[in-house]
Amino acid sequence: MSRRTQAERDAMTVEIGYALFSGVMVAAATFAGLSLPALLLPLPDGAEHVLFRAGAALGTLAFALRVAHVLWRFPRAAEERRLPLPPVQPSQPGRTSPDS
Template sequence: MYAHGGRRTKAEQDAATVEIGYALVSAAFAAAVLFGAVAGPTFLFDLPHPVSTVLLGLGTTVAPVVFMARVISVLVRFQQSARPGRPGRTDPDS
């Protein structure tokens, strides 16, 4: 991942920037879809107050968890793919 004595190349910096952007955008989309699926019926239907309160609370609790899980999973996967393989060994995924 680091070339030239520990410094990142411009291509490595650009790849990391793109991956961070992808992680944030895809996580925001996933969280929004999940919030809409869980809390959406509250806005569409006339539900009893306790049910709507539970759905809104569940949506606002689960959406940030999904957001963070998505960001972490994308960035960890990127970091693992950027690690150089062991010299002299072939990678079964290649």
């Protein structure tokens, strides 16, 4: 297994930070979308509790799915950006393989 370069480690650190930040934003939006009616409308206490709990549960799920999606996609995107290695040249002219 090859060692990662500093640039690859930095890219992974930035990608993890992006995944966490975007996960928090998606979770907050999901929680707010479900909980906002409980704050703005006069609802029974039971309905408010259900909306807050559903918002928390779906917000947590949305966070986990967003982070997993971003981090799952990153290695494939990094491989596509990596430059291909130059072809191996034979050690002697006229030979087809370096070890022949």
